[in-house]
Amino acid sequence: MxxxxxxxxxxxxxxxxxxxxxxxxxxxxxxxxxxxxxxxxxxxxxxxxxxxxxxxxxxxxxxxxxxxxxxxxxxxxxxxxxxxxxxxxxxxxxxxxxxxxxxxxxxxxxxxxxxxxxxxxxxxxxxxxxxxxxxxxxxxxxxxxxxxxxxxxxxxxxxxxxxxxxxxxxxxxxxxxxxxxxxxxxxxxxxxxxxxxxxGGRRPEDGRIDWNLSAVEIYNLVRGVTHPYPGAFTTLAGQKLLVWQAFPVEGTGGPGRVVSTQPLLVGTGSGLLEIRRLQFEGKTELCAADFVAATPCHGALFT
CATH class of the missing domain: 3.40.50.170 (Formyl transferase, N-terminal domain)
Structure with a gap:
């Protein structure tokens, strides 16, 4: 049996x-x-x-x-x-x-x-x-x-x-x-x-980006919670901004400060993060070039 x-x-x-x-x-x-x-x-x-x-x-x-x-x-x-x-x-x-x-x-x-x-x-x-x-x-x-x-x-x-x-x-x-x-x-x-x-388990709100971390650490968070998971996020001008794809690159900049828009580069605690795909909550997901065209953000601060 x-x-x-x-x-x-x-x-x-x-x-x-x-x-x-x-x-x-x-x-x-x-x-x-x-x-x-x-x-x-x-x-x-x-x-x-x-x-x-x-x-x-x-x-x-x-x-x-x-x-x-x-x-x-x-x-x-x-x-x-x-x-x-x-x-x-x-x-x-x-x-x-x-x-x-x-x-x-x-x-x-x-x-x-x-x-x-x-x-x-x-x-x-x-x-x-x-x-x-x-x-x-x-x-x-x-x-x-x-x-x-x-x-x-x-x-x-x-x-x-x-x-x-x-x-x-x-x-x-x-x-x-x-x-x-x-x-x-x-x-x-x-x-x-x-x-x-x-x-322990993770909640969607645990995806908030701490820009004082290194670019590699933030990159790991982004790829660890990107689709089909809830996503990493930051805030721009009071709006929640989801970051779906990024990559760490060399360079310096103040944590959270946009230092370039072509490509879209943001300062971190160590290195720069190139953001490749992102969206405002409730809006359409965009590639970085389309996002920048619709939302001029050079020098802006992500928080």
């Missing part, structure tokens, strides 16, 4: 990992996912849609809800697998998986435990990150490691670019690890939490 599997999944990582489990013939009995938020740009594939096409029930209420704990207790799954599921799963629920509860995390643990690890890795200027399959325990992203895969972060990569790389790495890790988990031969490597770090 096959091991019974319950999957908690959302987003592209959730979709692709569920797809890989089904490709390998896993007996997925139940899926937990999320309702799409009306305030979020939905650019990713639907886990619920995939489950429906395979005749698998999909619930969007929290797996921790009492009625869902009862369903799980009756089902008595062998494995509980979490792929980009956004709720912390309680120890009471984790204990219902007879052979283990595992999570696929979007970083090379123990670095960047916690929320939005891909965005944080880009914002912090990392040159690599990865994906980690690990056992779930009460503390987030802290259980024993089964398998990991590194991915490169190129200097030009946006968080979206890196997320796509991480998604492919997650599928590769699951492709390798699932047969081992079924056989009972998968590694269980203790995680050294002191060798890593924990990061």
């Amino acid at each position: 096959k091991d019974k599997v319950v999957v908690c999944a959302y987003h592209n990582v959730g979709y692709r990992c569920l797809e890989e489990l089904l490709r390998q013939g896993a007996d997925v009995r139940l899926v937990f996912s999320h309702e799409d938020s009306p305030g979020e740009q939905i650019w990713f594939q639907s886990v619920c849609g995939l489950a429906a096409r395979h005749g698998i029930p999909c619930l969007t209420s929290s797996i921790n809800a009492p009625e869902n704990r009862e369903i799980l207790a009756e089902l008595s799954p062998d494995f509980l697998l979490s792929f980009y599921y956004r709720n912390m799963i309680t120890p009471e629920v984790l204990s219902l998986a007879g052979r283990g509860a595992l999570n696929m995390h979007g970083s090379y643990l123990p670095k960047y435990r916690g929320r939005v690890p891909v965005n944080w890795a880009v914002i912090k200027g990392e040159t690599s990150t990865g994906v980690t399959l690990h056992y779930m325990v009460e503390k987030p992203d802290a259980g024993e490691i089964v398998d990991q895969e590194r991915v490169e972060i190129a200097f030009e990569d946006t968080a979206f670019d890196v997320f796509n790389k991480v998604t492919e790495a997650a599928v590769e890790v699951l492709r390798r690890s699932w047969p081992q988990l079924i056989e009972g031969s998968a590694p269980r490597i203790p995680m050294d939490l002191k060798a890593g770090n924990y990061c």
Whole structure:
């Protein structure tokens, strides 16, 4: 008899990992996912849609809800697998998986435990990150490691670019690890939490640009939160101005001061930031040349 599997999944990582489990013939009995938020740009594939096409029930209420704990207790799954599921799963629920509860995390643990690890890795200027399959325990992203895969972060990569790389790495890790988990031969490597770090979630308002930072640091913020994320922003003449694409260049200028409009260069704490695409909130996104033509700003101060 096959091991019974319950999957908690959302987003592209959730979709692709569920797809890989089904490709390998896993007996997925139940899926937990999320309702799409009306305030979020939905650019990713639907886990619920995939489950429906395979005749698998999909619930969007929290797996921790009492009625869902009862369903799980009756089902008595062998494995509980979490792929980009956004709720912390309680120890009471984790204990219902007879052979283990595992999570696929979007970083090379123990670095960047916690929320939005891909965005944080880009914002912090990392040159690599990865994906980690690990056992779930009460503390987030802290259980024993089964398998990991590194991915490169190129200097030009946006968080979206890196997320796509991480998604492919997650599928590769699951492709390798699932047969081992079924056989009972998968590694269980203790995680050294002191060798890593924990990061909290990010809110749209965390995208405000501090022009006293270096041009490279601001560039990392811009590419870490650009489309499809909420974007980095500053203020010009009292209006919120979103910066979607930029690049650091050599030069000097007062922090936030526009020192050139051809190209559009802004001073920072160290170096200049060339802004390439931007928009006033609620207006059309423009390339820098079109923006400058519509909004003369030489010598203006971004705050």
